[in-house]
Amino acid sequence: MTLLLPGAADAPADGPEAGPPPPVLELRGVHREFRGAATVTALQPTDLVLESGGYLAVVGPSGSGKSTLLNLLGLLDRPSGGEYLLDGVPTARARERVRTALRAERIGFVFQAFHLLPQRTVLENVLLATTYAGVPRAQRRELALAALARVGLGHRTHFLPTTLSGGERQRVAVARAVVARPAVLLADEPTGNLDSHSSAAVLELFDELHADGLTLVVITHDHAVAARAQRRVSITDGVLREDA
Amino acid sequence: MSARRDRFGLRDVVAEATSGVGARPVRLLLTVLGTVLGIASVVVTIGLAQTAANRVNERFDAVAATQATAEPATRSTWSGRQQAIGSLPWDAPERAQRLAGVEAAATVSPVDLGGATVSTVAVHDPSAPALAPPPVVATSPGLLDAVGGHLREGRFFDAGHDARGDRVVVLGADAAARLGVTRVATQPSVFIGDVAYQVVGLLDRVERRPDLLGALVVPQGTAAADLGLVSPAALQLRIAVGAGATVAEQLPIALAPDAPDRVDVSVPPPPAAVQDEVRADLNVVFLALGGVALLIGGVGIANVTLLSVMERAGEIGLRRALGARRRDVAAQFVAESVLVGALGGLIGAALGVGVVAVVSLTQEWTPILDLRVVAAAAAVGALVGLLAGGYPAAKAARLEPVAALRSGL
Numbered sequence: 001m002t003l004l005l006p007g008a009a010d011a012p013a014d015g016p017e018a019g020p021p022p023p024v025l026e027l028r029g030v031h032r033e034f035r036g037a038a039t040v041t042a043l044q045p046t047d048l049v050l051e052s053g054g055y056l057a058v059v060g061p062s063g064s065g066k067s068t069l070l071n072l073l074g075l076l077d078r079p080s081g082g083e084y085l086l087d088g089v090p091t092a093r094a095r096e097r098v099r100t101a102l103r104a105e106r107i108g109f110v111f112q113a114f115h116l117l118p119q120r121t122v123l124e125n126v127l128l129a130t131t132y133a134g135v136p137r138a139q140r141r142e143l144a145l146a147a148l149a150r151v152g153l154g155h156r157t158h159f160l161p162t163t164l165s166g167g168e169r170q171r172v173a174v175a176r177a178v179v180a181r182p183a184v185l186l187a188d189e190p191t192g193n194l195d196s197h198s199s200a201a202v203l204e205l206f207d208e209l210h211a212d213g214l215t216l217v218v219i220t221h222d223h224a225v226a227a228r229a230q231r232r233v234s235i236t237d238g239v240l241r242e243d244a
Numbered sequence: 245m246s247a248r249r250d251r252f253g254l255r256d257v258v259a260e261a262t263s264g265v266g267a268r269p270v271r272l273l274l275t276v277l278g279t280v281l282g283i284a285s286v287v288v289t290i291g292l293a294q295t296a297a298n299r300v301n302e303r304f305d306a307v308a309a310t311q312a313t314a315e316p317a318t319r320s321t322w323s324g325r326q327q328a329i330g331s332l333p334w335d336a337p338e339r340a341q342r343l344a345g346v347e348a349a350a351t352v353s354p355v356d357l358g359g360a361t362v363s364t365v366a367v368h369d370p371s372a373p374a375l376a377p378p379p380v381v382a383t384s385p386g387l388l389d390a391v392g393g394h395l396r397e398g399r400f401f402d403a404g405h406d407a408r409g410d411r412v413v414v415l416g417a418d419a420a421a422r423l424g425v426t427r428v429a430t431q432p433s434v435f436i437g438d439v440a441y442q443v444v445g446l447l448d449r450v451e452r453r454p455d456l457l458g459a460l461v462v463p464q465g466t467a468a469a470d471l472g473l474v475s476p477a478a479l480q481l482r483i484a485v486g487a488g489a490t491v492a493e494q495l496p497i498a499l500a501p502d503a504p505d506r507v508d509v510s511v512p513p514p515p516a517a518v519q520d521e522v523r524a525d526l527n528v529v530f531l532a533l534g535g536v537a538l539l540i541g542g543v544g545i546a547n548v549t550l551l552s553v554m555e556r557a558g559e560i561g562l563r564r565a566l567g568a569r570r571r572d573v574a575a576q577f578v579a580e581s582v583l584v585g586a587l588g589g590l591i592g593a594a595l596g597v598g599v600v601a602v603v604s605l606t607q608e609w610t611p612i613l614d615l616r617v618v619a620a621a622a623a624v625g626a627l628v629g630l631l632a633g634g635y636p637a638a639k640a641a642r643l644e645p646v647a648a649l650r651s652g653l
Contacts, residue, residue: 096570103565115565120263129567132567135250
């Protein structure tokens with residue numbers, strides 16, 4: 001089967017010997033409106049570039065357009081206009097098939113509410129991501145165990161998520177997000193449901209993953225969380241601003 | 245980049261569906277119940293129909309399927325009476341027995357007594373009430389074999405009695421009781437008119453022609469000599485199972501080579517035809533009932549699957565976020581529903597077989613159930629699941645990931 005997606009290397013249109021690799025995320029005038037009785041602009045036209053290995057925090061109060069941005073970045077939603085390149089692949093008008101494949105292989109999600117399947121063990125929850133990402137069957141288990149070991153839960157593989165603490169659950173979610181080696185990890189209020197101790201552990205983990213070269217985007221309303229990131233943008237009423 | 249051929253393949257669908265279904269055992273049980281009852285009732289109805297048809301057929305085989313008769317053809321006179329237009333030869337049994345498929349044959353001819361009385365003592369009592377005498381039947385010596393008769397006492401007359409026209413008689417059990425004859429050892433006699441006939445045997449049961457139990461049976465030679473019998477009235481045959489068609493074709497020629505159309509032969513229809521007819525009648529009704537039950541089972545699965553889709557919106561959203569295609573989500577729910585249906589089908593089929601077996605056991609029937617029906621029942625369960633899962637699966641696939649994720653897990 002031929003490759004469904006153009007790889008990062010073939011993406012630039014301006015010649016075979018393109019210089020640096022394209023940025024992992026690139027928003028070009030992306031905006032999003034919701035039409036209803038009154039049209040609501042959730043995100044004003046936005047430009048944003050995040051290079052590989054970057055660690056970006058998006059800070060904003062609730063209703064500021066954070067979630068809209070996250071959904072757009074995570075290919076869960078389409079922009080009303082503009083172009084969004086993920087790993088150099090244009091996605092705004094791409095077919096659903098292409099977007100789904102990109103989501104499976106290049107994006108890892110961490111949610112505030114963990115979103116772990118309660119009837120599945122920790123290991124099975126992590127394995128789930130590998131089945132959709134198309135990891136060869138023979139490698140799935142090995143990768144999942146490695147990811148769990150990476151987040152410090154190698155000893156909890158056969159536990160049910162309901163028996164774990166909040167911090168441990170979020171670490172399982174992080175393991176699930178990184179198991180298929182995504183291009184970017186998108187975290188939506190990752191510490192929102194955690195006590196300060198567990199929050200610190202998860203943020204510590206993010207620092208380590210960043211140090212390993214993973215690209216991270218963390219969306220939060222908590223400035224303390226945002227302070228850990230290399231780069232911060234704030235969002236208010238759908239307008240994105242680079243913080244100093 | 246990873247190998248795409250391993251992306252949520254059939255094995256993954258089955259694994260996800262199995263663990264999805266297995267995660268809620270109580271609900272699974274309740275969901276399956278409708279299909280179990282539906283499939284079980286179909287299997288039971290088909291099983292009992294087959295068993296019943298087999299019983300009809302068993303009886304049919306044992307007696308009716310081996311019974312045939314030949315009579316002179318009749319035609320309607322213009323006054324409406326049936327009049328015989330041919331006659332059977334005296335040696336009809338011998339002629340018939342030469343044919344393949346004929347196992348025994350005997351003539352059976354009612355004898356017209358012309359007002360003569362039948363009694364054990366030759367008393368003329370003008371004041372006695374006029375009772376209808378028991379019928380007198382003239383037969384050839386092979387009667388017992390041809391009608392499956394059994395003697396309680398004594399013997400049946402033989403070819404010698406017949407040829408000599410000996411005055412002997414065999415009494416049917418009812419006729420003997422009526423005449424007050426209980427034993428043959430005392431050499432009782434029965435008077436037909438004024439002529440004494442020695443009772444040589446008492447007949448106590450016959451499989452065919454139970455009317456013989458009420459009659460006096462005399463040799464046809466004797467009837468011809470004493471009682472004015474002109475020719476045999478009917479030929480009673482026992483034939484091999486399935487020989488009906490052949491016998492029907494050949495017997496008229498054997499009995500009346502000059503005018504075979506003047507002999508009417510009645511033979512049993514082929515056994516399979518009867519069996520199928522009975523089965524078809526029963527099955528139409530029963531299958532309709534089973535179908536209704538299955539429909540209810542299917543609606544049950546559809547309902548629960550739909551409910552499950554609503555409940556698991558968060559899970560669906562998560563799967564979409566993890567990269568599940570719409571068709572992966574649809575496949576998972578269809579697979580779950582097929583699994584539930586197949587499980588219901590299997591349990592229902594097993595239950596149905598059990599019920600057929602128990603009912604047969606208590607009724608002392610031989611349980612008959614086509615194994616293909618059992619296999620088909622399980623498959624039908626899966627099919628019901630497939631049909632029932634279609635709409636909920638489509639609904640699951642249509643869920644937008646953003647909205648679905650919001651519902652939580």
